[in-house]
Amino acid sequence: MSGFQRIEVKPVAGALGAEVGGVDLANVDEETFGEIRRALHENLVIFFRDQDITPEQQLAFARRWGDIHLHPFMKGMDDYPELLEIKKTPADTRNFGGAWHSDQMFSPQPAMGTILYAKQVPSKGGDTLFTNQYLAYETLSDGLKETLAGLRAISVGDRFKSAGGKTRKEMYAGRTSMQVKDPGNVQTTSSHPVVRTHPETGRRALYVGGHCQYFDGLTDAESEPLLDWLRSHSIKPEFQCRFRWEEGSVAFWDNRCTQHYALDDYPGETRVMHRVTICGDTPV
Numbered sequence: 001m002s003g004f005q006r007i008e009v010k011p012v013a014g015a016l017g018a019e020v021g022g023v024d025l026a027n028v029d030e031e032t033f034g035e036i037r038r039a040l041h042e043n044l045v046i047f048f049r050d051q052d053i054t055p056e057q058q059l060a061f062a063r064r065w066g067d068i069h070l071h072p073f074m075k076g077m078d079d080y081p082e083l084l085e086i087k088k089t090p091a092d093t094r095n096f097g098g099a100w101h102s103d104q105m106f107s108p109q110p111a112m113g114t115i116l117y118a119k120q121v122p123s124k125g126g127d128t129l130f131t132n133q134y135l136a137y138e139t140l141s142d143g144l145k146e147t148l149a150g151l152r153a154i155s156v157g158d159r160f161k162s163a164g165g166k167t168r169k170e171m172y173a174g175r176t177s178m179q180v181k182d183p184g185n186v187q188t189t190s191s192h193p194v195v196r197t198h199p200e201t202g203r204r205a206l207y208v209g210g211h212c213q214y215f216d217g218l219t220d221a222e223s224e225p226l227l228d229w230l231r232s233h234s235i236k237p238e239f240q241c242r243f244r245w246e247e248g249s250v251a252f253w254d255n256r257c258t259q260h261y262a263l264d265d266y267p268g269e270t271r272v273m274h275r276v277t278i279c280g281d282t283p284v
Ligand code: SIN
Pocket: 086, 096, 097, 098, 103, 114, 116, 127, 128, 260, 261, 262, 263, 273, 275
């Protein structure tokens, strides 16, 4: 569907993702904002090039979508605690976001959207991959859709299966560029439906990001075969797009119907991004 008056929307892949032109994110009027919202709903992740925004302007744009979702485990920037600086230098052995996931899925009300702004990019590599979770759901058999209808899964914020069960403190030990904080009383384990209905589009999406550990009411061992199958199904190449960053690029993704994966393929180089997440609602 097109019919945009204020912006240009150019899909980057068959499954999801579009580059949006004609926008200065520091200066978005109401009509343009409405079209950006529609572009996000239709494309699930949208990309803007050549932006020059301050932390205040990034936060101001994010606040037009909702309150800022504070990361319970990762320390924000000294002057802007609501902004997370995602930084990887040649000294860092692991990147942030290097597993398929939906942001802050371990929260009772996970982040609705994420706005990531590239400040410094490697000469090659460091792309981000996205996958369409509407397609992941819609391509399941009717039988499996029925099985999943009543299932919920437990998501945990501090035990990464993809990193052999390590905690964030263990993973970030010795790192200078990103620091872990104590979540205090903030809830970081949550049960969510395995299939959720997007509150704005009304479409159903598979919801099995990397934070999911097991099905609610089942053991790890009982859950693993199906969960593992769903995780692999959810990232089929046909459901994906890939974004090549340039300095000044911005990606805005909808965590309610996508997962993403930050590639760690730029040894010896530095990548710096500014990330803000927007509060979402309770998945149903
Ligand atoms: C993230 O998972 O939020 C980070 C994505 C990236 O750095 O590309």
